[in-house]
Amino acid sequence: MSQRIKIKALLQTTPAEQEVNVKGWVRTFRNNQFIALNDGSTNSNIQIVVDFQNTDEALLKRITTGAALSVTGILVASLGKGQAVDVKATNIEILGDSDPEKYPLQPKKHSLEFLREIAHLRFRTNTFGAIFRVRNSLAFAVHRFFQEQGFVYLHTPVITASDAEGAGEAFKVTNLDLNNLPRTENGEIDYKQDFFGRATNLTVSGQLEGELGAMALSDIYTFGPTFRAENSNTTRHLAEFWMIEPEMAFYDLADNMDLAEGLLKYVINYALEHNREDIEFLTQRLLDEEKSKPQQERSEMSLLEKLQFCLNNNFERLTYTQAIDILKDSTPNKKKKFQYLIEGWGADLQSEHERYLVEKHFKKPVILTDYPKEIKSFYMRQNDDGKTVAAMDILFPGIGEIVGGSQREERLEKLEQRMDEIGIPKDELWWYLDTRRFGGCPHAGFGLGFERLVLFVTGMGNIRDVIPFPRFPKNAEF
């Protein structure tokens, strides 16, 4: 028997009456004669032609939507119009039956909400097949980008003890008997008796540990899961998500921005080159979806055009102060259309303001820099004006903040002074401060939310649809 060939390769093979073997899952079985078989290597199916008059009827009955088959047959030019080649089956083996009365996927359009409830099977749809092949390419491209530039992939811990980073609510990690918690004399939980001898949690960011690596290896990046116990119920947040966090010694803020912009363009370009078919499918999916919307709500560019536009244009770089000036003079601010009106310098920007800048004013990705220190983290380098820090946020259309980064404060005194002001315990972060004591140097880094990147490249609207098994409040199924 012939060796199995994947459908992606088979579809590119010239038919010459050769025998082939394909394995995959039935998408549809039409007319008792035509099987659309898919193995996930591509969204396209191979059409299997069954000689139903000379095939056992019991076998035909078992060729149902979702069943796993091994088909051996002859590769021929198709007589039909929908495809170039067919496999004329000579032997069909049912590897796994699929009860059609119970199998939830039908050969029809399903809502994303329904598919989210059957996340274990949604990979078998065209949309999710495309999404997860694109996600795979983007992940691979991230590694390639950094590896090509000599960055070291550093694994930072998933379990951490520091609760001092201020990056959001953390999930507690404990081994204690929750029904019988040991208490101290004051009645507090006695974590000394816990597994690590202290309170621990799942990491909310690998940045601080990443900086330690950069202070020896020069350029490092992390790429791993991150956890936030925030009760966030939005299309842009997950309780478990993947983050890419590079840290670079001897980089300033401008170097940092160049790297981030370069990374985003590199990985988008990689996906366009390697997942053209999937991105074209997702582009069409979006166009079909928008047909039901009124004209004014439809996007000006298709997904494909948006991605290409992103590659061919420089991201707009401006300071927070410049952004405030633009927003203050903007029509929605003057006409009081913003829910939060921009009155002056110092206010945090709301989603509506970021959207205005990115989607209405500049109509391209925007990098905002030099925010007021009050609204940013303690580790960001203070600028000479005494008011702002060397921070940068990259804002993408439809997504909002996709990257958040900064030049890090390398001056021990300035860092300690800021920690005191905000009330961050210096003793807990003694190891972090040590890097400023022993050979501290200018350095910078950023965090890129991987799912937000996948959201942008696939054109999907809900972050829960671009990670295989999303974790969010009230949901940890699968």
Add this chain to the structure above:
RNA sequence: UCCUGAGUAGCUCAGCCGGUUAGAGCAUCUGACUGUUAAUCAGAGGGUCGCUGGUUCGAGCCCAGCCUCAGGAGCCA
């Protein structure tokens, strides 16, 4: 967590002013057809109307609480 909307067949949805036996399309099953492209044609089966309580002679429909989902906001990546 807050605001808004939704929850009726496996899926997508309709259901009038509270009134008799809750409907459609698709899917499924049975049969016909056999080069189909979400095949087509004919027929059949399929319901705890999210849950709990209340109002009423009578509730899918009204009221209260809860649960879940979606969109927006906050937190952020």
